[in-house]
Amino acid sequence: MSHHKRAFLKWAGGKYRLTPEINKHLPPQPAQGACFVEPFVGAGSVFLNTDYDRYLLADINPDLINLFNIVKQDVEHYIQQARALFLATDANSEAFYYARRQEFNQSEDQFRRAVLFLYLNRFGFNGLCRYNQKREYNVPFGAYKTHYFPEQELRFFAQKAQKAQFICADFEEVFQLLEQQPDNYIVYCDPPYAPLQQESNFTNYAGGGFSLAQQTLLAEYAKQAQANKIPVLISNHDTAFTRKIYKGAKIKKIKVQRSISQKGDTRIKVDELFALFA
Structure with a gap:
């Protein structure tokens, strides 16, 4: 897209980086407009890089959905409070980071948690969002030399979010909701990817893995949605397993540069696919 x-x-x-490619593979919008759905x-x-009249956006992470709803409701107040945290004298120090992480894990104030979530995201390691079994955020300090406060990005998100509904739900709940409330839906799914190799299965984004059984179940929901005239596009690694579970879909293979080491400094080209059920 141009912007x-x-x-x-x-x-x-x-x-x-993949949004231009994703836009190429999304089915055309119906004449009367569509509700774009992301489970x-x-x-x-x-x-942010699509143009639909309405959005239904879901994630199983309650902190993420809480943050999005707070930014949607009053972005200026949020920016004021979050900027102050970024500008604190010792903001870029281990001691400050771990104190804020502890505060986040102990706080029940939803606005404060939303402010802390952005700080932890920007100052933590490698853009990770990870929790332990006690549902405590446990991403380590990132030790970056410089930091960027995303003020303009927050404002653009808040503006576009006026067309969106954010819900905390898993993909099963989302697909069931689509069946219960018929509409002109177009669905894009970006699940935690199936492993290229079983031993490198890093999918713990929200305090739990995304199993091969869940990958298969998602494909079944996509096929059922297709039968109900709801098109579904799924991104994933291109493997024998994903080819098998997406049988019957229109598959497009692409090569994507991806980090493969924990340090994030080893990058290779890997095969990914788009599977379109339409």
Whole structure:
């Protein structure tokens, strides 16, 4: 797109670079307009770089959905409070970061948690969003030399969010909702990717893995949606497993540059695919 918009969050596995390609493979909108649905919205890069009248955006992470709804409701107040945290004298120090992480894990104030979430996201390691079994945020300090406060990105997100409904739900709930409330839906799914190799299965984005059984179930929901005249586009790694579960879809293979080491400094080209059920 001519004005490629960045999300205000860093996000492992985010689709910022792929949004032009995703737009090419989305089915055309119906004449009377469509509601664009993302069961795995993540940081929202696809949402920000598409143009629909309405959006239904879901994620299983309650902190993420809470943040989006707060930014949607009053972005100026949010910017004021979040900027103050970024400008704190020792903001870019381990001691300050871990104190804020502890505050986040102990706080029940939804606005404060939303402010802290952005700070932790920007100052934590490599755009990760990870929790332990106690649902405590446990991403380590990032130790970056410089930081950027995403003020303009926040404002653009808030403006576009006026057309969106954000809900905390898993993909099963989202697809069931689509069946219960018929509309002109177009669905894009960006699940945690199936592993290229079983031993490198890093999918713990929200306090739990995304299993091969869940990958298969998502494909079944996509096929059922297709039968109900709801087109579904799914991104994933291109493997024998994904080819099998997406059998019957229109598949487009692409090569994408991806980090493969924990340091994020080793990048290779890997095969990904778009599977369109339409």
